[in-house]
Amino acid sequence: MVKITDVARHAGVSPSTVSYALSGKRPISEDTRQRIEASIRELGYRPHAGARALASSRSNVLALVIPFRTGIHVPVVMQFAVSVVTSARQHDHDVLLLTQEEGEEGLRRVADTALVDALIVMDVQLRDARLPLLRTLDRPSVLIGFPAEAAGLTCIDLDFAAAGGACVTHLAELGHRCVALVGSPPAVYLRQTGFAQRVTQGFTAAADERGLTSTVHPCEATPAAAQAMAERLLREHPELTGVVVHNEPVVQPLIEAFRRLGLRVPEDLSVVAICPDELAEQAPTPISSVAVPSAEVGTRAVELLMRKLDRLDVPEATLLPPRLTRRATTAPRGG
Amino acid sequence: MVKITDVARHAGVSPSTVSYALSGKRPISEDTRQRIEASIRELGYRPHAGARALASSRSNVLALVIPFRTGIHVPVVMQFAVSVVTSARQHDHDVLLLTQEEGEEGLRRVADTALVDALIVMDVQLRDARLPLLRTLDRPSVLIGFPAEAAGLTCIDLDFAAAGGACVTHLAELGHRCVALVGSPPAVYLRQTGFAQRVTQGFTAAADERGLTSTVHPCEATPAAAQAMAERLLREHPELTGVVVHNEPVVQPLIEAFRRLGLRVPEDLSVVAICPDELAEQAPTPISSVAVPSAEVGTRAVELLMRKLDRLDVPEATLLPPRLTRRATTAPRGG
DNA sequence: ATGAAAGCGCTAACAA
DNA sequence: TTGTTAGCGCTTTCAT
Numbered sequence: 132m133v134k135i136t137d138v139a140r141h142a143g144v145s146p147s148t149v150s151y152a153l154s155g156k157r158p159i160s161e162d163t164r165q166r167i168e169a170s171i172r173e174l175g176y177r178p179h180a181g182a183r184a185l186a187s188s189r190s191n192v193l194a195l196v197i198p199f200r201t202g203i204h205v206p207v208v209m210q211f212a213v214s215v216v217t218s219a220r221q222h223d224h225d226v227l228l229l230t231q232e233e234g235e236e237g238l239r240r241v242a243d244t245a246l247v248d249a250l251i252v253m254d255v256q257l258r259d260a261r262l263p264l265l266r267t268l269d270r271p272s273v274l275i276g277f278p279a280e281a282a283g284l285t286c287i288d289l290d291f292a293a294a295g296g297a298c299v300t301h302l303a304e305l306g307h308r309c310v311a312l313v314g315s316p317p318a319v320y321l322r323q324t325g326f327a328q329r330v331t332q333g334f335t336a337a338a339d340e341r342g343l344t345s346t347v348h349p350c351e352a353t354p355a356a357a358q359a360m361a362e363r364l365l366r367e368h369p370e371l372t373g374v375v376v377h378n379e380p381v382v383q384p385l386i387e388a389f390r391r392l393g394l395r396v397p398e399d400l401s402v403v404a405i406c407p408d409e410l411a412e413q414a415p416t417p418i419s420s421v422a423v424p425s426a427e428v429g430t431r432a433v434e435l436l437m438r439k440l441d442r443l444d445v446p447e448a449t450l451l452p453p454r455l456t457r458r459a460t461t462a463p464r465g466g
Numbered sequence: 467m468v469k470i471t472d473v474a475r476h477a478g479v480s481p482s483t484v485s486y487a488l489s490g491k492r493p494i495s496e497d498t499r500q501r502i503e504a505s506i507r508e509l510g511y512r513p514h515a516g517a518r519a520l521a522s523s524r525s526n527v528l529a530l531v532i533p534f535r536t537g538i539h540v541p542v543v544m545q546f547a548v549s550v551v552t553s554a555r556q557h558d559h560d561v562l563l564l565t566q567e568e569g570e571e572g573l574r575r576v577a578d579t580a581l582v583d584a585l586i587v588m589d590v591q592l593r594d595a596r597l598p599l600l601r602t603l604d605r606p607s608v609l610i611g612f613p614a615e616a617a618g619l620t621c622i623d624l625d626f627a628a629a630g631g632a633c634v635t636h637l638a639e640l641g642h643r644c645v646a647l648v649g650s651p652p653a654v655y656l657r658q659t660g661f662a663q664r665v666t667q668g669f670t671a672a673a674d675e676r677g678l679t680s681t682v683h684p685c686e687a688t689p690a691a692a693q694a695m696a697e698r699l700l701r702e703h704p705e706l707t708g709v710v711v712h713n714e715p716v717v718q719p720l721i722e723a724f725r726r727l728g729l730r731v732p733e734d735l736s737v738v739a740i741c742p743d744e745l746a747e748q749a750p751t752p753i754s755s756v757a758v759p760s761a762e763v764g765t766r767a768v769e770l771l772m773r774k775l776d777r778l779d780v781p782e783a784t785l786l787p788p789r790l791t792r793r794a795t796t797a798p799r800g801g
Numbered sequence: 802a803t804g805a806a807a808g809c810g811c812t813a814a815c816a817a
Numbered sequence: 818t819t820g821t822t823a824g825c826g827c828t829t830t831c832a833t
Contacts, residue, residue, distance in 0.1 A: 467810090469809095469810055469811085470810065470811060470812095471810080471811095481810090481811080481812090482811095482812075482813075485811065485812055485813085486812090486813090489812085491812090491813085492813095513810080513811070514809085514810050514811070516809085516810080516811090517809070517810035517811040517812090518810080518811055518812080519811090520809090520810080520811070520812090521810075521811040521812040521813080522811075522812055522813085523812095
């Protein structure tokens with residue numbers, strides 16, 4: 132194995148000079164830098180990660196804790212993870228993958244062993260058992276999602292309340308007067324995941340504000356549940372002309388169910404989803420939607436973390452404003 | 467920060483004794499072990515990962531390289547990743563996530579800096595540019611998938627050829643005489659990903675062997691493509707009564723397309739998929755299928771890697787035998 | 802602008 | 818069964 136002393140000898144300088152040339156933490160004469168770089172290339176030198184971590188107390192590794200349970204749309208998690216890895220690399224960091232299963236002990240372990248410098252925690256619950264731990268940990272963290280009590284923590288997410296509201300506004304502007312929200316599976320509400328409730332709040336508040344009739348319906352993430360939901364909505368709310376869906380796997384089945392029941396989308400019924408743009412675009416009838424910007428959230432989370440590692444100030448809360456794209460599933464009421 | 471010398475002092479032993487108590491690499495008297503454990507708990511000691519890696523030249527971290535491109539079913543990748551993380555933890559290892567994008571340089575980086583002890587590479591192509599590198603790297607690796615030339619490498623995957631064959635056999639035993647394979651998107655074949663071609667080979671070979679008429683059709687992973695495919699199959703192959711689908715996003719849309727075209731599934735047309743059991747089970751009509759056992763592949767890959775790290779022998783090739791479960795989409799020909 | 806040298810916290814020979 | 822000690826390869830003060 133080639134080490135820094137080998138490079139130093141080869142370049143005719145001291146090890147510390149090589150180190151400084153690498154880190155840029157002190158000025159190096161152009162000539163010296165050239166020689167060092169040449170030696171590094173020639174010898175194929177790679178600094179030993181462990182030695183570096185030990186000497187500098189920086190591992191240049193971030194932990195990413197991903198969820199893995201019902202009601203979570205897998206592609207969203209995956210896209211998020213990929214964007215975290217990609218952004219982290221741009222900041223010269225790597226990403227260690229942890230599952231929710233590891234729990235608090237897992238977080239403590241990677242933080243206390245100095246395996247990672249900082250943590251990104253996905254799928255934060257309203258009252259998340261990990262919050263007290265994250266507050267006391269000596270390493271910075273960023274949460275995806277907003278717990279009930281976020282003081283002292285750094286959180287980022289799509290502004291789901293505004294997203295729910297934007298959907299209603301869109302429908303209202305198209306003249307719709309009676310709307311329904313088809314939401315996440317009941318389990319998601321039960322475990323108090325903030326985003327599901329926030330959508331509901333934003334949806335209901337916007338509907339009330341504009342004097343629309345509105346109802347909210349959690350829904351299992353299966354085609355069968357979508358079919359049942361469509362039937363029920365038409366039965367119980369004959370006036371219904373606008374539907375907001377916040378449940379990825381159900382968006383397409385729901386539209387198909389409505390069509391099977393004889394409704395034209397968007398002529399008789401407008402549907403707007405809160406889902407990844409990709410899903411909305413690829414549907415047979417492209418779906419009007421508010422984007423769930425996983426990639427952007429990932430990138431921003433990493434940037435926040437980097438600022439924290441540099442001891443710069445960061446906002447406690449970052450709410451990404453919703454972006455609604457009208458596609459082919461919404462139309463003015465009455466055709 | 468509590469360090470090993472603190473624990474040693476507190477327990478009245480030497481640092482090496484603490485180290486050995488932790489690693490189990492030499493016998494420790496019951497009494498001493500007790501005291502050490504008590505001290506560790508009392509002081510909240512956690513060994514520093516970097517220091518450990520430096521002293522032992524073992525980081526206890528595995529690299530997992532995941533693919534991220536068209537034609538790859540995201541939930542399969544995700545489930546695989548989760549199972550790798552879970553299994554790795556059972557062997558006291560963590561997992562560093564790398565994307566395919568990082569390419570060979572990424573592999574070299576994490577290996578040469580000793581950031582990881584070993585690597586798992588997903589989505590290996592028939593002629594994969596990373597193979598020569600993996601062969602020369604000083605760290606063990608396991609590939610998911612089989613390249614054209616696998617000598618000197620350790621590979622594992624579902625036996626996709628046998629899977630294709632098992633589907634045909636199932637249909638043949640039900641009396642079907644004319645079958646079609648709806649496969650992965652053309653892009654997957656073009657980039658020479660082994661599994662797509664292996665399914666085709668196994669499918670065709672089994673059909674020929676049993677004297678069935680068979681055709682093969684790559685298919686884009688969209689509902690629209692599924693619809694077009696269904697129409698085309700019925701038009702071009704009126705005798706068709708059995709379909710094998712190896713393209714997750716298309717399975718359900720294809721069944722629906724056939725039904726829209728007036729065919730009953732399974733009475734008029736049997737459909738068997740190669741896909742995760744989860745997908746097959748959750749369909750409105752549970753789908754007969756050969757399981758793509760991502761979780762098992764992940765677990766097995768980690769076990770292979772652990773054996774290699776322990777310098778034990780491992781087979782170069784591990785082909786998991788297909789497991790076909792008959793559900794509600796296959797039936798004897800002619801009802 | 803550069804060098805010398807003292808650690809960083811741990812493991813594993815070597816010694817007893 | 819346990820202790821002593823020399824590194825592991827790097828960063829970073831302190832000097833010059």
